[in-house]
Amino acid sequence: MLYPFSASIPPAARRRWLPGLAVGLALVGCSPRPEGRAGDGASAASQELLLVSYAVTKGAYDRILPRFEADWKARTGQAISVKTSYGGSGSQTRAIIDGLDADVATLALAGDVLKLQENGLVQPGWEKDLPDGSIITHSVVAFVTRDGNPRGVRTWADLAKPGISVVTANPKTSGGARWNFLGLWGSISQTGGSEAQAKAYVGSVYRNVDNLPKDAREASDVFLKRGQGDVLLNYENEAILAKRSGDLKAPFIVPEVNIRIEGPVTVVDRNVDRKGTRQAAEALAAYLQSEPAQEIFAEEGFRPVSPGVWSRVKGRFAPVKTLFSADDFGGWKQINATFFAKDGVWDQLFSRSR
Structure with a gap:
């Protein structure tokens, strides 16, 4: 063969x-x-x-x-x-x-x-x-908004604005949610920001998250079918599928600074x-x-x-000007230990954001 x-x-x-x-x-x-x-x-x-x-x-x-x-x-x-x-x-x-x-x-x-x-x-x-x-x-993180983008969400920074309701899956159960987390963190750390600034920013975003669906597909359903949230963070391919199926009418946004999934x-x-x-x-x-x-x-x-x-x-795909990867965080062994292990950064931020 x-x-x-x-x-x-x-x-x-x-x-x-x-x-x-x-x-x-x-x-x-x-x-x-x-x-x-x-x-x-x-x-x-x-x-x-x-x-x-x-x-x-x-x-x-x-x-x-x-x-x-x-x-x-x-x-x-x-x-x-x-x-x-x-x-x-x-x-x-x-x-x-x-x-x-x-x-x-x-x-x-x-x-x-x-x-x-x-x-x-x-x-x-x-x-x-x-x-x-x-x-x-490969994929990247996409922002899916309501028709006409009434909350004006266009950049990573907009996700931390008071009153914005963000939908993203749970990093404890969803790989897509971990990529979203790294996209959020890297939007600060990979553009000259400090660790303290990244932690403060990501904590602000998760305070805008009302619930954490178990996976990327359920997160799409929460936003598109149940009508919850102002903006959905998800795989670009999920946004493309939603456009093709007719569930999404508005254009979705691919931030120019992004993570290579x-x-x-x-x-x-x-x-x-x-x-x-x-x-x-x-x-x-x-x-x-x-x-x-x-x-x-x-x-x-x-x-x-x-x-x-x-x-x-x-x-067919949106251009990305600055593309970082898991290697920029030290690779997945380091990522798991730093961010997603018991009492890691995610646990610390989640306990503070509730």
């Missing part, structure tokens, strides 16, 4: 479930395997995978997964079925840790994959398995090795970086990581 787009993966960067085995293959998931391991590769009549993802990716995967299944069948002769589970990224991460039998996880942020690694489900070095740090989608993919090593599904799971993970999959992600409002696809579709 040859996937030409994966040929650039450095052999040294690919993990092997036979320790010490050196295999210089440009075949995704075609590593040797013990004889008789049921469900691994094309030896079985059919195979099933479970993809666990965060809520707002469903529309994309409803289109991508049938194509992968057909591609796998054409290349191997084996029928495959990819089942799915969706929810807030933090909640999905906890579910996998607690036993949800995921073969592949596409979570909202690398910080959640690190939690799987810390619990022994994913091997260290997962981000080197595929190009671009195993990232499959990165959505990773990982094979859940402990599960695939136990179930014998590594070959298919690695093929699915790699397929998500292929041009057919990246084109669908772009059509669903995500910014593709494929340079070729991005060059064709970038005119």
Whole structure:
């Protein structure tokens, strides 16, 4: 099963479930395997995978997964079925840790994959398995306002104005909400402000938040369907979807200073090795970086990581002048420890803003 787009993966960067085995293959998931391991590769009549993802990716995967299944069948002769589970990224991460039998996880942020690694489900070095740090989608934070933007919300600073009602999800359960938090913080820290100024500003914004939905999709529903709030902070792709569906009439705002939201993919090593599904799971993970999959992600409002696809579709997306990333905060291990661990900055600010 040859996937030409994966040929650039450095052999040294690919993990092997036979320790010490050196295999210089440009075949995704075609590593040797013990004889008789049921469900691994094309030896079985059919195979099933479970993809666990965060809520707002469903529309994309409803289109991508049938194509992968057909591609796998054409290349191997084996029928495959990819089942799915969706929810807030933090909640999905906890579910996998607690036993949800995921073969592949596409979570909202690398910080959640690190939690799987810390619990022994994913091997260290997962981000080197595929190009671009195993990232499959990009996005940015968008502001969705009421028709005509009656409260005049246009910049990050406007969110802290007295009387503005802000809707954003809960960072304890939602990956999108953590990106929103970093967008808020970085709008100060990445433009010359101090830590004290960032903390004061973010605390002011959260005092304008009336409730914290569990994930990005529920936050959209709270704002668009229940009519709560003056402004919604959410993924750009969610705003694009709302425009396409007719739920959003007014233009949405993409701040010129923004954070590059990165959505990773990982094979859940402990599960695939136990179930014998590594070959298919690695093929699915790699397929998500292929041009057919990246084109669908772009059509669903995500910014593709494929340079070729991005060059064709970038005119559909709002320009961003200053784009910072998780690396500017020290990476997700540092972010989790500083902002979202017990008694971290989020806990401190939330207790003060209530």
